[in-house]
Every structure is written in structure tokens, then in C-alpha cells.
Amino acid sequence: MDYKIKIEAFKFFYGREQVINGIDLNIPKNGIFSLLGPAKSGITTMLRAVNRLSDIVPGARMEGSILLDGKNINDADVNVAELRRRVGIVFDVPAPLPMSVYENVAFGPKLLKKGKAEIRALVEESLQTAALWDDVKDRLNTPAQSLSGGQQQRLCIARVLALKPEVILLDRPCSGLDPISTAKIEESLIQLKELYTIVIAPHNVQQAVRISDRAAFMLSGDLIEEGANTEIFSNPVHKRTSDYITGRFG
Amino acid sequence: MGLNAKNKKARSKERAAKILIWSAAVSVMAVLFFIVVYILVKGLPVVSIGFLTEIPSNMGRSGGISSTIVGTVLITLVAVAIAAPFGIGTAFYLAEYTRESIVTRIIRFCAESLAGIPSIVYGLFGFIFFVIYLGFGYSVLSGGLTLAFMILPTIIRTSEEAIKTVPNIYREVSMSLGASKWQTIYKVVFPSALRGIANGIVLSIGRSIAETAAVIYTAGSVLRMPSSMFSSSRTMAVHFFILASEGISMENAFGTAALLVILIFFINVVVNMLVNRFIAKGR
């Protein structure tokens, strides 16, 4: 089993406050990996550390290492922009850029100085993969803000796909979305899992049970338990994991 | 006091308040309307093609004011061409590249205070620094540079506020798609802060055009058409001031004032239109 991402003795600090207290986690190539846990358990920070978006936060500091295909992403010679294209992220709130639908999806590829035709093809392909093409194909130049919440989130997914990433991180992508949009997004994630390594922070346990292959349970900065879907949800080892899964605490 | 008495008192108080507020608003409108109408009524009869194309003659008693219009436009262009890049650049540096620290707070505070300095002091500074020390003499350049110094603090402040209103999520999204800090700024932050920055520029243009004290001692008060950056030129506001305060010609004074008000209103409308079209294209 070759692992796409290996996290070794990873610690993270915002100034003096420690948010992740040493985690070892291996995420297999392709498939959907869920990071379960209540709020403030360090999941969002963990996700952002994988594509170094955490660098933006002033006073952020980390220890240990994160390997992508065996290469430590924090080495000096790593091109951060290149890393972020390989490891795309979708935020917990639909965040379209203040541009048209087309411009949003074309934003990434345009930075790579690709030709017009090539960009157009990429945009169309990504929108189709994100199951949004039919909704927007005749209003590509309308403002992205005019789309519904579910559509906007799928636009964000298409935007990431347009860069041909290897890993897709999703931080509670469906929180605040209606059930139909949630189902559509989960469906497209399931289709994508053959081609991409998907790491998702589900907004509830049922979502994790439905779509992920493996899951890990984190609580206030510690990794409690990790395992395949079939084991962790049917007979969890730790009491706190079972309490969380059965919904005894939030 | 019984319940309905209290209600009646409350209702009458509300009516009184409503009347007070409506009358305040109406009186402000009346005053504004009165000032603008008075200027236009006294000024417009004088405004003719000749008034716009000929240069003033006989101390401004006759002829047009074309040289002052050109002077005003040139000086304002020089001021904005210099103050805008430096002001917006500083605003981006303060908003994007530095963390909130004592230094940034001091810079912001000084910019704020300098924005409040009376323009006459800028005029004094401009006269001694640009006209004499740097040897630019009474010229469009000296006037433009002095005004640039005067509007710089305002542009820094308004631009920084505009940049700060851009939601942080846009920056994160842009970077998460592989954009560098610079690409994020000019492809995402600048376009969405443009409306605020443009308002700041329009405010500064309005203030430069309306300026007299800072310009009399730097751009001079020559009535000839400026031929180069170094020729002295009288702006419309200065021309109005001299004609009105020297009692040389009331009609031409009000003609100039009318054109000034129209010019300022015209700039507001045009810039807002440009910004709307730019943003609409971008959306």
C-alpha cells in the first residue's frame, strides 16, 4: 500500500497556543479519507498544513514533517505555488472569487500562461466533472455570486479540478448546504476517488460513513484512532471514538 | 400617567422627532440647492464658447478662462499622477505586507494628521521647497507636486480602508489556486478594492481642483496658456478668488465658479461610470 501523504510527529502552534500535539498519519493514494472530530480538534489546521495555506497565518509554527509522494513539503526548495496546485482545497463556506463563473474556474490555469483554447477546454471539463456544466453552460459570464450555495460549492470544486491536482482537501464542504446539493457533491466525490486522493472533514458522522474508505478520529489536537471505514464505525477501539460516533457528544 | 397617556406622549414625541429630522434634511437640501443654483444662475449667462476658448484679458475683466481650465487640469493631473501610485502603493504595503504594529499605527496616525493640515501650510512648504529650493519656479510642476503632497495622506487612508474591506477568504482562495502574493493583489484584491480606491481618488481630485491657498504660491497666477511643465499657470479656483476678492469682475468670477462646480460634478459621474463598467466587466 503506497501512501500519498505521510504525516510524521506533526505539531502545530499559533504563537504560543499549541493546536496539534504530534500526529502520525498515513493517507493512501486515491480513495476518500475522512478526518472526524468535533470543532476545535485541529482538523482544519491539519488540512491547511498539507497545502501550506497555514503559512499565511502570522505567528504559525510547526514541527515534524508532512511528506507528499515521499517529499517533505516544507523543504526550502519546494515551490509553494506548485504544491498548492497539486494539493487543492475547498473551504467550509462557498467562496467564489468576485468574477464570472468562467473567470473563477479559469483563474488557476490562467496563472500558468496556458493558451485560450486549452483553458476553455479545461474549464468545460472541470465543470462537467463537478456536475455543474449543465447548470451554467449558457451563463458562463454571469457573476459567480448569482449561483445558489450548492452550485457555488461545486464551482469551487471545479476550480480546483481545473488545475489537475493530485490531492483534494475539503473542509466541511457541505455545511450549510441543502440535502440535494450535499448528495450531488458526495456523488461527484465518489466518482473522483479513483483519480484523486481526497481528504475530507465531514460535517457529520453519517457523511463519513456514507462516502469515506478510511477515517481518522481527532480530538483536541490528538489522533485517537484511525482505520478502515468498516472497522472504525462498526467496532471502534477507543471509548471516546464510539461516544463521538454514536453522537453522545457533539 | 395612564398607559394611553404615555402612548399619546410617545406618539407625539415621535411625530415631533420626525418633523425635526425631515426639516433638517430639507433645510440642508435647500441650502445646497440655493448655493449651487445661485452660482449657476449668476455664472452660466457668462459661459459661452468664447468664455471656454479664449484666454483672460484686461486683468480678467474680459475674455474667457481657457488658460485657467488648462492650468487646473494639468496641475490636477500632475498631482494625481504622482500621489496615486505612491498613495495606493503605500496603502497596499500597510494593508498587505505589514502586521498591525506600533510602526504601522504611527504611520497611519501621521497620515491622518497630515490630511488635516490646512492647505495654506502646504502652500508655504511648496513655495519654499519646490519653487525656490528645487528651482522649479512658479510652475505647473511646483503646484502639482505641492497638491500631490496634500492629497497623498487622503489617498493612503481611503485606499487602505478599501483594501481592508476585501474579505480575507478571497486572498486564501487565490493563494490556494497557486497565485503568488503579487498575483493575488493585482488579480483579486485590487479589482475588488477599486471602487473604494476610486472614491478616494475622486475625493482628492475634487480637493485639488478646489484648492487656492496651496496653489497661489506655487503655480503662480499667470493668465497665459501654460506651454510646458515649467510655465506658471493660474487655476480656475485661484482665478475665481482673485476676480472675486479683488472685485475685478463679478460676472467672470461666477462664470468660473459655475464651471468649477460643473467640472467637479462631471468628474464624479465619469469616474463612477468607469469604475462600474470596469467592475461589471470583471464580475
Added chain:
Amino acid sequence: MKKILPLIFTALAVIFAGCAKEHHEAVIVAGSTSVQPYAEVLAEAFAHIRPDILVDIQGGGSSAGIMAVDTSVADIGMSSRLLKDSEKWMWHVEFARDGLAIILHPDNPVENFTIEQLRGIYAAEITNWKDLGGKDARIHVITREEGSGTRAAFEELVMDGKFITPRAIVQASNGAVRQLVSNDKNSIGFISLGLVDRTVKAASLGGVAASRENITDESYSLYRPFLFITNGAPEGDAKIFIDFALSPEGQRILSLEGLVEGMNP
């Protein structure tokens, strides 16, 4: 956007590169705002005779003019007051004289003042028009600002050492003084004789009317010199302009504007 920034920088570079002190293509005449209107009329006439010589007239006040000449920012300085001792080293010529008219509102019954009455009014010793045969009303005294040539001449010719009352209203130009007097029946002010128009009336001094003739024969004592000043003897275009001002043609234009010939043309 990428191409705009370098564009702005090249524009700035051009502006600053052009900063080499370009030689004055025009004769710059700067100084007293009282002299400025007359100098502009002279310059306009001069432009017809010598279109090749450009003359720029700047205001700014007598001291600014003297300073501009001293720092050679201007070629010719204009002053409406005699030079202070510290300024006497500069070359200067009295190209014209301008009467100081004491102006009143046309409906003000008072017509005539003695020098002593004027001094009393401006020193706030006389404060009511009825002491001068006018209506029972407070006198609103109007003067020019400290440092103005017109005020310096008034203080020298009238106040004779007394101080003008600090309660006096101060206006920054002849036009503003005239505008005020023409609106306020109880006001009194002094401006250049050449600027008196029908909105105000000039009072006579000790029975002598304020007119150009009475200044020429010096029976009307309130007048002040209009000086052109240069840093060292004038030469080149500046000399030509000054000579024109002193020429019969120049003096004719100035007298049309209400001025009197200078005493040593």
C-alpha cells in the same frame, strides 16, 4: 495591469528628469497684489509691442516679491511700499504713484476728514459717526493686513506712530475692502485710488479731493510709490520691460488705470 506600473514609473522618471533648472523663457514679475493688476495691463500692452518677450505676472505680496527677486526666482519684484533698510541694497525705480483713497459708503453723509480725525478713527479714539457729523452709529474700521504695502503707506502717512486698533476688520486685498465698504453704510476703509468705482465714494482730505491732479501737485498727501525691484541693475528682457513701463506709452496706460507718473522716471 502588469504593464501599467512600469508605465507610471517611466512617466515619473520623465517628470523628475525634466527637473534640470530650465532657464526662464519668460520674464517673471512677482510681488505686491496691489501692483499686480496694473503690471498685468502693462504686460498685455507690452505683448503687442514685443511678442517675442513673454512676461509672467505673479502675485503673492510685496515681501514674497522681494524674496523671489533675492532668490532670483523672479526677475522683477513689485512693491507698493518703500523698501526697508535691509532691502535698500536692491536696485529699484518708482515707475508710478498710486493715491490712497479713504472710501466710504455712497450714502454716508460724511464727506471730508482731517488727518487727525482719520488717525482718531483708526486708533479707535473716535468710534461713532455722529462725532463726525454723520448718523449715530458705530464706525466699522477696515484695514489691510500687516505687511501689506498699502497698509504700511497708510500707517506712515496717517497714523504717525499710533497703532491701528486691533479691533479693526482686516481684509487681504483692495477688492475685498471695497466690496465690504460698498455693502456696509457704517464702514470706512482705504484702497488704491485707481480702484475707486461708483460702488464707493472717496472722501476728501482736509478739503482736498482725492484725484490724480491733486497727487501730481502733491496737494493730496496720501499716495505711495509703486516700485520695480531687481537684483542688481536690470538687463536683458527685464530692462526692456521696465523701460517700457517708464516710457510715455507705458505711463499713458498707467494713468488710464488711475495711477500717477513716478517722480524719477
Added chain:
Amino acid sequence: MSKYVFFILALSSISALALITIFIISRGAPIIGEVGFFDFVFGMTWAPGRGEYGIFPMIVGSVTVTLGAAALGVPIGICCSIFMTEFAPAALRNFFRPAIQLLAGIPSVVYGFWGLIFIVPLIREYLGGPGLSILAGAVILAIMILPTVISITEVSILALPPEYKAGAMALGLNHWQAIKTVLLPAAKSGIVAAVILGIGRAIGETMAVIMVLGNAVALPQSILDPVRTLTTNIGIEMGYASGTQSQALFATGIVLFAVIMLLNAAAQFITRKK
């Protein structure tokens, strides 16, 4: 790389601003030393010709005119901003806002001249005195600071969460009570900042008030007396000033700079406390 471009732009702007500050202080400070801070600020007579440089009457002038302007302009300004946010029908609001922007755009010399022709004669006819007075200056400045007060107050009211008003109305308060007891107190710091910035704008004004204040150097006894402010003192005498007189004008500039710094500090302190 781009960080350095912005750094250079920021550095040159800040050095330009510093240049002015140093310039003003270097030109003005010696005279304060010579005359002595106390005599300069509290000296009663200003007569540069006689070497007396006391600017106390002008400080009193600035304070009285500015407070008069605030007393007139602020209440009307706040009423207008309430009108804009609470009472104005949309059509009127879309007309009112560009009108306010135009009001801010009119050159101050035009206000001054309009004041000289309308306000001064009215005061002279009906209230007595020469007409050129503190009152005239206060009226003109009140009109000029309206845009500042209205726009900033309006922003601070609009920034309030809609639940404030909804909550108050839900408790049975009528519209005015809701405004008086909930909205205004909540927007208080914004309003105070608007007042202070309005005062800062009024204190800095020169050209508009030179024409209507009368610029007498003595201490005024009533609001109908002519008065000279710190700014008009500079504005009037600068052209003719040289040597120590011009230094004294710069020193007046320093006092103004200090007053404006204090006002800004107060405004920032209050808005930050929110």
C-alpha cells in the same frame, strides 16, 4: 520581489510626509524658542510690525468659530444621516447622496464668497455689528462640515446589525424611540468620530473663512464681533510675511498641527474603544 516595490513606494510617501512635518517644525520652532512658548501661545497682542507675536486671540478665535460650527453643523448632520438611513424613501436617498457629494466638492472660496454676499449682510441687518463675525464663520463652516458628519455617521448607523432595530421594535418601541434608545447609543462612537473629524475639517479651513470672519486681531466680546483664527492668520499674512513674521506663521502652523493631532488621537481612541 513585489514586496520591495511597495516598500519603496511606502518609504518615499512616508519620507515625503515626514519632510513636511520636519519642514514646518524647523521653520516654526525657533520663534517659539525666541518668544517663549508661554508668551507665544498666551500672548494677547499680535503685531509682527512691532515684534509682538501673541496668538491667544487667534486660538480663542479658532475655538469659538469651530465650536459654533459644530454646534450648528453636528445636530443637523446627525438628523440628516438618520433621515438617510431611517426615513428617506429610496428615490430621495439616491438624490440626496450625490447632492452631499457635490456639497463636499464645492471649492471653499465659493462658500466664502457666497457667505460674504448672503450671510454677512443678513447678520449686519438683523443682528447688528459689521456682519463679519464668529457667527458668519460658524454658519459657513457648519455647511462645509455637513458632508463629513453625514457620511461618517451614516456609515456607523448602517454598520449596526439590523437585529438592533428589529429587537427594539419587537419590544413595542416606536420608530423614534428605537432610534433614540438603541440605534444612536450603539452608533455613538461612530458619531463621536464624525464630530471630531468634522471639527478637524473646520479648524483647518482657511479660504472660506478669510472672507467672512473680519480677521480682527483683538479678543472678541460677542459672537457678532469680527475674529481671526489660526488658519486665517497664516492665510492673510503669508504673502507679505518675511523673516520672523513668516516664522511666527509657521509656528501658528505647528500649533494647528498639534491641535489636529490631538483631535485625530481622540477620534481613533474612541472608535477603537468600540
